[in-house]
Amino acid sequence: MNVELRGLVKTWGRTRALDNVSLTLAPGQIVCLLGANGAGKTTLLCTIHGLIAPDAGGVWLDGRPFRRSDLELRRRMFFLADASGLFADQSVLRNLAVILRLYDADRPENEARVLSIMGELDLLPLAREPVGTLSRGQAYKVGLAALLAADPELWLLDEPFAAGLDPAGIDALKRHARAAAARGRTIIYSTQLLEVAERFADRACVLHQGRVHACDTLAVLRERAADQDNPLQEMFRKLRESAG
Amino acid sequence: MKNHSPAFERSLRRQVDAAVQGSPALRKEFARRSHLGRWRRVAAAVGWVFVVGPCWGLPALLALEMPFRPAGPATLAVCLLWLGGWFAAIWAEAGEWETARLPLWPESPGGLLTRHWARLRGLAAYWGLAAGGGLLGLGGAGGWTLPAWLAWALSVLLATLFFAAACVWLALSFPPRLRSRLTTGIIYGSGLLFFLEYQAANLLHQPDPPAWLSPVLTQGLRILHWLLPTAWPWAWLGGIKDGAWQPAVWLLLPTLGVIATLPCARRRLERAVGRAVEHDPITPPSAAVAASSAATPPRNAAGEISVPDIWFAGRSVPAGWWDRRLRHWFTAREQALADFAFPPGTRLGGAWRRIFTHAGLTLLLGLAMNHVSPAGRDWVLVTGGALVGAEALVSVWSTGRAFERGLRGPLGLPATACFPRYAVLGIGYRELSRMLFKHSVIQLPALVFLGAAGAGLGFALGYGDGWTAAGWGARISLLCFGLGWGQRPLQFAESNQIWPPLFAPSVLVALAFVLGYCVLACFAVITGDATSGRWLTAALAEAWLADRAYGRLYNRGFFDLTRPAPGGY
Secondary structure, eight states: OOEEEEEEEEEETTEEEEEEEEEEEOTTOEEEEEESTTSSHHHHHHHHHTSSOOSEEEEEETTEEOOTTOHHHHTTEEEEOSGGGSOTTSBHHHHHHHHHHHTTOOOGGGHHHHHHHHHHTTOGGGTTSBGGGSOHHHHHHHHHHHHHHHOOSEEEEESGGGSOOOHHHHHHHHHHHHHHHHTTOEEEEEOSOHHHHHHSOSEEEEEETTEEEEEEEHHHHHHHOSSSSOHHHHHHHHHHHHHO | OOSSOHHHHHHHHHHHHHHHHHOHHHHHHHHHHHHHHHHHHHHHHHHHHHHHHHHHHHHHHHHHHTTTSOSOHHHHHHHHHHHHHHHHHHHHHHHHHHHHTGGGSSOOHHHHHHHHHHHHHHHHHHHHHHHHHHHHHHHHHHTOOHHHHHHHHHHHHHHHHHHHHHHHHHHHHSGGGOOHHHHHHHHHHHHHHHHHHHHHHHHHTSSSOOTTHHHHHHHHHHHHHHHOGGGHHHHHHHHHHTTOOHHHHHHHHHHHHHHHTHHHHHHHHHHHHHHHHHHOOSSOHHHHHHHHHHTOOOOOTTSOOOTGGGGGSOOOOOOSHHHHHHHTTSOHHHHHHHHHHSTTOOOHHHHHHHHHHHHHHHHHHHHHGGGSOHHHHHHHHHHHHHHHHHHHHHHTSTTOOOSOHHHHGGGTHHHHOOHHHHGGGTOOHHHHHHHHHHHHHHTTHHHHHHHHHHHHHHHHTTOOOHHHHHHHHHHHHHHHHHHHHHTHHHHTOOTTTSOHHHHHHHHHHHHHHHHHHHHHHHHHHHTTOTTHHHHHHHHHHHHHHHHHHHHHHHHTTTTOTTSOOGGGO
16 A cells, blocks of 8 residues: 655644654555654554544545545554554454454455464464453454454554564564565554664654654665664664754 | 354354364463463352342342332332443443544444444343343232233333433443543432422422412423433332333333434534544653653662652642641651552542532432421432442442542542552551551541431431431441451452462452441441441451451562462462
8 A cells, every 4th residue: 555644744732743744655665663752653653544633734545635534445454553452351253353344354265364363373272362361462462463364455553563472473473564565565663673673674764853854765774874784773873962 | 233243253263163172282271271261250250240249139128128118219229229330331331442442443433333332232231131130029029910010121121222322322422521420420410300309299299289389390290200310210110010101101202312313423423533533642742751751760870760769750749738738647658658559649638529529419418308308308318329329339340430539438448559569669568558547537528428328228218317327327437447448458369369279269258258248237237236336346357357467468478479479380
């Protein structure tokens, strides 16, 4: 899915969480959003998903202006923030069934895929457990399983590598994300882990005080940096120094 | 409509079971989870029975009472309790579902409405069954005829439908602001109007009412009967006793009205979602940054948070005059401890304000009792008592937030202080307990509220003397205080403190004991039984013993979750 952000502005009180953010993200890319706490990463993800309406600017998906009421477009994206979208008193299976119904993906031909994903994420023995009784990482896996089973065109992930996933879960997430990108899906995630961003992204967008400071491939960012080995580290250091 | 495809879920479950059975490792893990989960499921199921049990027990007791007394205020109290709890539970569930989860998923407001209904109808049906089943006892004792049974069944059915639809309507209409205060306000407001209505009815049945007043009152009462939920049970019972069908007709019209206005609610939801999307600050960055910097405690040279430094975690100190006066009673360390235990600060004055807000109506009604007829006193106090009961019932549900800490006062305060959380911080049990005790005593006015409820029940049982009622109030206050402290260890029991297979049975046995004791002691105290003094003494002694025993375990590090587990599990 082609994502185009045009002049997004969002303010919370006197703080500009998003300050004229314009980006174009082509299909088949894994994009990571980097930035200090409060830089606007989550706000940007929520704005793309329609949970937050921008004060100015807009989001175009595949060339169509996106509105929250556009259910067809909303069914083509999936926002995995944490386990808050799940139903704690219902079992893992019921949660998957409910979410897949919402995405119109609860078809018989999808069952094998769901089963395979559950097996990959170690969810099979937990299938009958209420989500509320699971650990944070396990609950996140349920959401991740729903995302993988729904196979949306646009993945929006908020701090997926700080959600309590175990190594197997992280590995599955990375593998599926790469495969999805190869199929033309667009994956946008936020993270604070520079090492992860350097290894698991086609493009890195650095947000600073609501503005896009840089958004390019890692190769380009590396070329620009004096420290070739740690371009992102260097960029963050400079941003902190300039802010100070 | 269902929120999911049962066929899809069933088929998936079959395949999951087959996969688990086919793999020894998965089978082992499944068995381990099931073993742990079994106790959890049993605890949840039995715990729910314990929670709702009193609801079923009261009608049975009333049914036993029926041969000796006609259905009267006590019956109405039960009806009100049911309706209040029912209403608040469904509403809270609706709000929780709507505001927290559904906006994340791709669904239109119309779809939300349908899914709301699918979600709530089960809960509504449960309450319908509870109300219908519980009052079977009343009907049996009252010798109802077949038409009376049918009329009652239809009334329950329609009441279920009405309340579920009304809750969906409210949830859709006020999604961002589903708060218990509104529920409380509705219940109290309705109760007050019901009281006025009853007094008007008394006036109407005077031997010589003014000629001009009679038609006004007659028309007014008819309208009030239609408008006030609290008046319906009374009307139902009165009607059903004669095998009449008017109650069903009364219910049918408002039910249809609510259903007819659901499209309006949907439009309101659309606007509300629009507003929420525009203005809902999911993560206000400035606030988050400010909070994180303010909450950073000083560290020692090794970079560890030392125990005394935890007090610097950015607590707000209440600045009101009354708060400052109250805080003089606390030592500096107790103040810091209280601020830490009840973030964002003790706010004792705020608790008092809430107490007086809620207790005020009850007290006013109590004072007004001197000026109403003896029969009216029953109704007034029982209405108050039933409303309190409805709130108390809601308070034990995780979804219900009707009772806040300040309102629950001494009964609920111990529940909000999580001892195990502090066990690793090097805080002595004695100072923690002393602080809690002072904090509880400061909120003693809340007991006036509970006392008034007890007095209401006393009046319902035929004890009409003011001093007697005051005595009940005092005794019930002490009883609540004792029970609140006594059950504290039970509230903090965690599965990792007790051997897991023994956890659920031990907690349930203890819970059964506490509940049984509560019921017996309450009855003894309320009825002014000669043994009530002993019950009270026993409750206070049990509280003292539980406090001591818990403290002993606490000081021995029994609740320190960082210590090696006993028995090696």
